[in-house]
Amino acid sequence: MAMLAALHFLLPSLLLLQLTSDCEIIKPSGAHHRVQNFVIVVNSLPDKMCPATLHTERHFTAGEVVRDIVIGMSDGLTVPFALAAGLSGAAAPSSIVVTAGLAEVAAGSIAMGLGGYLAARSDADHYENERKREEDEIVQVPDTEADEVAEILANFGLEPNEYWPVVEALRKRPEAWVDFMMRFELGLEKPDPARALQSALTIAASYIIGGLIPLLPYIIISEALEALKVSIVVTLLALFIFGYVKGRFTGLRPVWSAFQTVFIGALASAAAFSIAKAISA
Known part of the structure; x- marks a missing residue:
């Protein structure tokens, strides 16, 4: 019963660590993950577990993609907007604003995308080194590592007679043992191999889309002012919508997030316009 209580307490995580290889475990897909309740079969193979019931929960799991979109879109809306406002304050014609703006969008998207790629690669390298x-x-200090597992489980409120069977089960499965330590001791999860390229493309594309919004009025209207x-009306509206949606996805209050995003964009553009106006005066 102690073994059952311990496994039930840590069930979602232990399933991910695959403490058993005899029963098929359904892996997460899209915005859903499946949590299976297990029972121990008392027979000649007492440590084997098989699914009893299936419970499906809905969770949003695209956090990394949303983060990349937020990074790219927020800078894409703000930086070209501030640049265009600054050039307008310096009395530059629309053609100059468009040319400089497009050059900035191109350079910015490349730089931001490369930064996202290097950051994701750094996370992957760090994970592999720690693993x-x-x-x-x-292998070298198994008893010390086993004590660390016991300490982690004890922090969840389990008693020694409950967590030691789990510790012994992990010691028999080195791969699962390492997975457990990576997850619960270091707080690291294995990165997706395609994450670096995906992050770079998402950030770059978001930056380009965001950067074109404040430049569109200059493409259509020849008079810069x-x-x-x-551009101010269109961009601030875009910033408000973006901030609202960002708040919905990130758990912030949507309206507060929207006004915060608008304030930052307006402040940056106003500062750029004022500085350019003062220099050109």
Whole structure:
């Protein structure tokens, strides 16, 4: 019963660690994940577990993609907007604003995308280095690592008679043991191999889309100051919508997030316009 209580308490995580390989585990897909309740079959193979019931929950799991969109879109809306406002304050014609703006969007998207790629690669390299260290430690100092597992489980409120069977089960499964230490000792999860390229493309595309919005009025209207007025309205509206949607996805209050995003964009553009106006005066 102690073993059952311990496994039931840590069930979602232990399933991910695949403490059993005899029963098929359904892996997460899209915005859903499946949590299976298990029962222990008391027979000649007492440590084997098979699914009893299936419970499906809905969760939003595209957090990394949303983060990349937020990074790219927020900078894409703000930086070209501030640049266009600054050039307009310096009395530059619309054609100059468009040319400089498009050049900035191109350079910015490349720089932001490259930054996202390097950050994701750094996360992947860090994970692999830490995993290699954990693999070495469970071989070189297995008792110490086992004590660390026991300490982690004890922090969840389990008693020694409940968590020691789990510790012994993990010691028999080195791969699952390392997975457990990566997840619960270091707080690291294995990155998606395609994450780096996906992050780079998402950030770059979001930056381009965001950057074109404040430039569209300059493409249509030849008078720079008139284009600036339209650009202010269009961009602030886009910032408000973007901030609202960002708040919905990130758990912030949508209206507060919207006004915060608008304030930052307006402040940046006003500062750029004022500085350019003062320099050109």
